[in-house]
Amino acid sequence: MAISTRMALLLTVCCFVPVPSFASSGGGGFLQCLSASLPRELVLSQDSPSFGSVLLSSIRNPKFSTPATVRPLCIVTPTNASHVQAAVLCGVRHGVRVRVRSGGHDYEGLSYRSERPEAFAVVDLARLRAVRIDSAAATAWVDSGATVGELYYAVAKAAPGLAFPAGVCASIGVGGHLSGGGIGMMMRKYGLSSDNVIDATIVDARGRILDKDSMGDDLFWAIRGGGGGSFGIVLSWKVRLVPVPPTVTFFNIQKTVDQGAVKAVTRWQTVAPALPEDLSIRVIVQPRQALFQSLYLGNCSALLRTMSSEFPELGMMRADCREMTWLQSTVYINSGDLKTPLESLLNRTTSLSTFTKNKSDYVKEAITEDSWEEIFPWFNRTSAGIIILEPHGGRVGSIADADTPYPHRSGVLYNIQYVAFWTRSGATDATNWISGLYDFMEPLVSKDPRGAYVNYRDLDIGENTVVGGVTSYDSGKVWGEKYFGGNFERLAITKGEVDAGDYFRNEQSVPPLVSRK
Template sequence: MAVPAGAALALLLCVLSCYAPALSSAAAGDFLRCLSASVPSQLLLTPASPSFTSVLASSIRNPRFFTPGTMRPLCIVAAANASHVQAAVLCGRRHGVRLRVRSGGHDYEGLSYRSVRPEEFAVVDLAGLRFVRVDRAAATAWVDSGATVGELYYAAARADPQLAFPAGVCPTIGVGGHFSGGGIGMMMRKHGLSVDNVLDATLVDASGRILDRKAMGEDLFWAIRGGGGGSFGIVLSWKVRLVRVPLRVTAFTIQKTVAQGAIDAVTKWQTLAPALPDELTIRVVIQNQQARFQSLYLGTCDQLLPVMSSRFPELGMTRADCREMTWLQSVLYINSGSTGQPGEALLNRTTSLSTFTKNKSDYVKQAITRESWQKIFPWFNGPSAGLIILEPHGGQVSRIADGDTPYPHRSGVLYNIQHIAFWSGDGGTAATTWINGFYSFMGQFVTKNPRAAYVNYRDLDIGQNAVVGGVTSYDSGRVWGERYFGAANFKRLAITKGKMDPGDYFRNEQSVPPLVQTPKQVSHTSSRHENCCL
């Protein structure tokens, strides 16, 4: 039996009031009516919609943010084209509803689909915008923000098995979020970060305009390539430079226990890994008091063996450890350890809500001593202990200047550390106690003043924005922002935000605040910029 339109709207507003008590029923209705004029009903999902919960959960990677107490959106706009994104921005500004934008849902604090503070918001879900168009001759691709890096990898290799792209290990990461924060991966030592290979982009700004690189200007184009998501607009698509890889690459995984020399190997790895040939990346996963060395070499086993025997004999690598394969197969191997999966497995976007996680990050510029590693390894013992992943820098990623993109962790950085605690059921207290204790303990060994962090491993513990007079406070933003971006880059990001979105429409708990300069400040900044370029 059909439900009368008036009754349906009344039911909808009743449901909405449970999710956003601060928004009046009239404002909620006006916002939804505005959206419905431009977005088809099947793409505009409210809590009353049968598919609302399944769509909301479809890209949630951490069930920590899918509990009954989590602030839910007024609606989900499952955008199928640019006009739906524009409508969300224009209707949201008109009726006082902010937007959270989700591509792959990997935001470690869930800010792409939830709000920490009570506020009215809608989610723009970009999963429907996932087209990848490869230009084989030019070795470039246009990739929509809703695509995953796995889909980008697959499309590039399908066009030419010697085309690839430098990005993350996990294939379900959304392109939009990954590029917005920089893009660490197994080929960054050879080809730089993901953002070092972005050539153009299209973006919907706070006025609802669609801008390409020329229209947005170089400051905004600089900001979106590593300045964090949710601050400057909604990037619809990215033009990237693809890189060439050999027809066969070599991967290996070697695990060492403490008794087998794990501590000595990790100690040496710290200064060796950033200085190895750019074609060779070796990262380390430390868990259960063991060190797992995972490697990608852009060449053959015959070429790799002499390098390993002369430079890293402590690992004891032999020909039996080599796994020669295509680059596409290496992505699957490094992510899962499996060599038998077809390339189509990279297209799987399936999510799981079985494992809760909490993440933190660090950077190391001075190698940690062997004696200190002897104190670190015992932390990885017991049912509540998590793991850390050490990602080497050096090579191309460190040759690019700290200010060339918002990602500043380049010259002098040996490696990045990702801290991960995980649990299921009600084991969160012990796991979070472990990661907080371990993170505090590691403070003596990592960068200081500030203690640097990676924005793609978002951590709200290092600071959250305060809103003053309707906009985010610059001083509150500096607390976390200078740790992600460095002081100079963060100020430039804030100035760019002040030019493009002075009203601070695009904001979340760790979005860049607007810093609006006076004419005198602008003149001084311009003169300084001109002088540095003479």
């Protein structure tokens, strides 16, 4: 299918782009400290033969591996918690900040690069990737460096009948995904990924290892959806596993404009958030058509009955059903092929063939059919742009906005992810297209503030400025309230309590607020 091809461009490996040389100043004392504190093979300086390949190992957007990219002084590849502690303590002592990478899906690359010339290091958690399942308790401890696919595979193999609600892309790093919330196909039934976190271990700015009890309620609240890179380095997460039936049903139904795609999407907006929680239908809008993808936690016969009563406009038939296990569904949604091996979930390879730009929105009032008639022609202007509509409602909408940092709950119909992609040429056309469509959508989406999803990070909505050695709260508020709404102030106060010196900092990290304004 067309969408499978497009998404494959974003997710698979096609070529290797050399990492350019970049001369950084300073950091000598920091590197000496690391050399004295860590096994030599765990610290890759810029002159290390494997520095370039490790840096590129989970970069997913080649625009962040150009000659202008600001590279880290070194990459630390810890294999246990003490190595992470040492990296933080050396960094604090010598004035070198660390950025943390778990999977490399950060849309702005802030986990491994800087927008401004500065000395920093990357702590790459890829070697901290264990998944430990407790079937009897229906829980798992998963390290931040594991991928979502590795978590899915480990859970299904160790505990058939259990699963974890998380994202569609298997190569997402667990650390970043849980830190920002975690949208997925089962969130209407079980909530966001972060809603199912019940404990965690973190290295704070003082180099201490804290768990849920020792870190305190505010910090535990903040790390479950407050975005990565602000509060410390989360090493591992204890998550609640959820029951799934032996058989789930998936469908892909494609509607062209001539077949009524506009009417179907218009109707979907109010139907999808109100469906039974066992059923989730997302939409991918692309040139001249819309693809409806559904996961139902049950068999085809039951799904047909629900669809015929709740969404007959889609015209679903028994031939559209694909019955499978839950684990198979996590592969099928990307491949569209039941023969794709389940072991593909373990593939950590990356692609540097496709450049991308992403943006996001939330919709609280259904967009009219007339407006959709105007939106669909935008996709005729490019062959390299899509939007993905993810329904809310159900469990994700029943949790109070302030219970976690993720505020897009009550009254939200769905999230929009805008995606523009191009190869070695076409950047201007693609970025103009996505910016133009985003501007066109402004009156149709959430307002005051216009919401955005932190896991679809977008520097266009604002960047931090530093005043007096720490991030300005006022500059952070510009983008922070879009991601976190009224929860942003509490996040900033928590940051002030646990990292007043603003050690963990990037262009969109939460600023420290030491007193209420």
